[in-house]
Amino acid sequence: MSLLVKNGRIITADADYHADILVKGETIETIGRQLPVQDAEVIDAAGMLVMPGGIDPHVHLDMPFMGTFSSDSYETGTTAALHGGTTMVIDFILQTQGKSLASALEEWRSRANGNARGDYSFHMAVTDFNEETKKEVRHLIEKEGITSFKTFMAYKGALMIDDRQMIGLMNEVKQQGGLVTAHATNGDMIDYLVAKHRAEGKLSPLYHYLSQPEITEAEASGRFADMAGYTGCPAYIVHLTCEGALNAVRNAARRNQQVLVETCTQYLLLDASLYEKDFEGAKWVMSPPLRERKDQAALWSGINQGIVNVVGTDHCPFMWQQKKMGEKDFSKIPNGHPGIEHRMELLFSEGVNKGRISLNKYVEVTSTNAAKIFGMFPKKGTISAGADADLIIFDPEEEHTLSASSHHMHVDYSAYEGWPVKGKVKQVLLRGKLAIDKDECKVEKGYGKFVKRNKVNGRL
Ligand code: URP
Ligand code: ZN
Numbered sequence: 001m002s003l004l005v006k007n008g009r010i011i012t013a014d015a016d017y018h019a020d021i022l023v024k025g026e027t028i029e030t031i032g033r034q035l036p037v038q039d040a041e042v043i044d045a046a047g048m049l050v051m052p053g054g055i056d057p058h059v060h061l062d063m064p065f066m067g068t069f070s071s072d073s074y075e076t077g078t079t080a081a082l083h084g085g086t087t088m089v090i091d092f093i094l095q096t097q098g099k100s101l102a103s104a105l106e107e108w109r110s111r112a113n114g115n116a117r118g119d120y121s122f123h124m125a126v127t128d129f130n131e132e133t134k135k136e137v138r139h140l141i142e143k144e145g146i147t148s149f150k151t152f153m154a155y156k157g158a159l160m161i162d163d164r165q166m167i168g169l170m171n172e173v174k175q176q177g178g179l180v181t182a183h184a185t186n187g188d189m190i191d192y193l194v195a196k197h198r199a200e201g202k203l204s205p206l207y208h209y210l211s212q213p214e215i216t217e218a219e220a221s222g223r224f225a226d227m228a229g230y231t232g233c234p235a236y237i238v239h240l241t242c243e244g245a246l247n248a249v250r251n252a253a254r255r256n257q258q259v260l261v262e263t264c265t266q267y268l269l270l271d272a273s274l275y276e277k278d279f280e281g282a283k284w285v286m287s288p289p290l291r292e293r294k295d296q297a298a299l300w301s302g303i304n305q306g307i308v309n310v311v312g313t314d315h316c317p318f319m320w321q322q323k324k325m326g327e328k329d330f331s332k333i334p335n336g337h338p339g340i341e342h343r344m345e346l347l348f349s350e351g352v353n354k355g356r357i358s359l360n361k362y363v364e365v366t367s368t369n370a371a372k373i374f375g376m377f378p379k380k381g382t383i384s385a386g387a388d389a390d391l392i393i394f395d396p397e398e399e400h401t402l403s404a405s406s407h408h409m410h411v412d413y414s415a416y417e418g419w420p421v422k423g424k425v426k427q428v429l430l431r432g433k434l435a436i437d438k439d440e441c442k443v444e445k446g447y448g449k450f451v452k453r454n455k456v457n458g459r460l
């Protein structure tokens with residue numbers, strides 16, 4: 001079956017032109033004007049932008065965390081992602097301390113297999129690096145196509161690893177052709193501040209924010225960069241939020257080290273004043289917390305300077321009832337917020353339509369760079385002959401308003417309730433199949449495939 005996307009304005013990370021795209025099966029066959037095509041289904045994209053499907057490399061679906069599970073399953077999470085123009089996500093497997101990486105992979109597969117509508121892959125979060133874990137790294141990279149290893153420098157007593165383990169992991173991952181990523185905040189400092197605030201009876205969500213000051217992130221980002229520089233391991237900082245942490249990355253760049261950086265939509269658009277809303281602030285309790293306006297400015301300019309390479313979401317939703325687990329103590333509020341559905345439209349509206357970033361940069365940070373960094377380019381992340389036909393057809397002018405009453409995420413509040421957006425995803429193709437049309441999801445549960453990834457080198 002052929003499909004012709006006609007008359008659209010094609011935007012990639014490095015091009016902007018009008019042409020038609022012929023899709024055969026799951027891939028793009030050819031791109032050109034007046035293509036001699038017969039018997040193809042036609043999508044008229046006149047007046048629309050045609051861009052690569054979004055890739056969100058930071059989501060947590062159906063994840064056991066802080067005594068509960070994140071509320072989006074693979075089905076609901078990838079469905080919401082598709083509605084918002086994200087055709088692929090990378091989720092995090094969490095190793096249980098004392099157990100193998102293989103058993104964690106099995107557990108995550110049991111939740112994901114046959115349930116996703118959008119494509120997905122996994123990062124492996126190593127929470128217990130030892131001689132046994134070390135032996136598993138090669139197999140994951142070579143055989144399973146899982147080439148990125150997540151570390152937590154915080155969540156002390158739960159997920160955090162120490163620097164000894166970090167160095168050991170980096171040495172092994174480097175040797176096998178993978179990448180180490182980090183939640184880079186200082187877990188000991190945060191642990192101290194959380195305990196101090198609790199002891200003083202300071203228990204509202206505001207104290208979640210005050211327990212993770214900028215220095216906790218700047219310090220750990222610098223330390224992570226130093227360890228990666230020392231071992232020569234490809235390195236990527238997830239959900240970077242602030243100027244101090246960006247400066248640590250700049251310091252590494254001065255010695256010709258590239259530390260790759262992801263920020264998330266919420267750190268570009270929301271700020272810490274939301275924690276002053278008493279318990280309602282729990283909606284935005286996430287780690288690291290929202291920061292200041294000066295940090296938002298630093299992140300936008302970091303994108304344009306090429307220091308911030310990716311914008312993800314760290315989608316980790318919890319129902320309001322789940323958030324209430326911490327009504328009397330901020331340290332018990334499950335950390336995370338919903339965002340998977342709105343990344344592409346919000347970044348377009350606030351970034352492109354408000355003149356903060358170019359269209360090409362938009363594609364670069366929402367899709368292309370993630371595909372390159374995580375070993376999927378050019379199969380994913382661009383529009384070219386031979387690539388997977390993951391396309392979004394986007395109206396840059398249509399205005400709408402975000403709300404929990406209309407979103408598709410399985411969560412009963414919106415972090416962006418009432419937010420006006422200019423720019424809307426109209427249609428989505430996933431591997432050649434019309435996945436979203438007129439606000440309806442057209443692919444079945446199970447259509448989403450696990451994507452095996454290639455080895456990486458940590459450079460863009
Ligand atoms: O608050 C957050 N970010 N929750 C998800 C886990 C993580 O640290 O990414
Ligand atoms: Zn994190």
Ligand code: ZN
Pocket residue numbers: 058059060314316
């Ligand atoms: Zn996360």
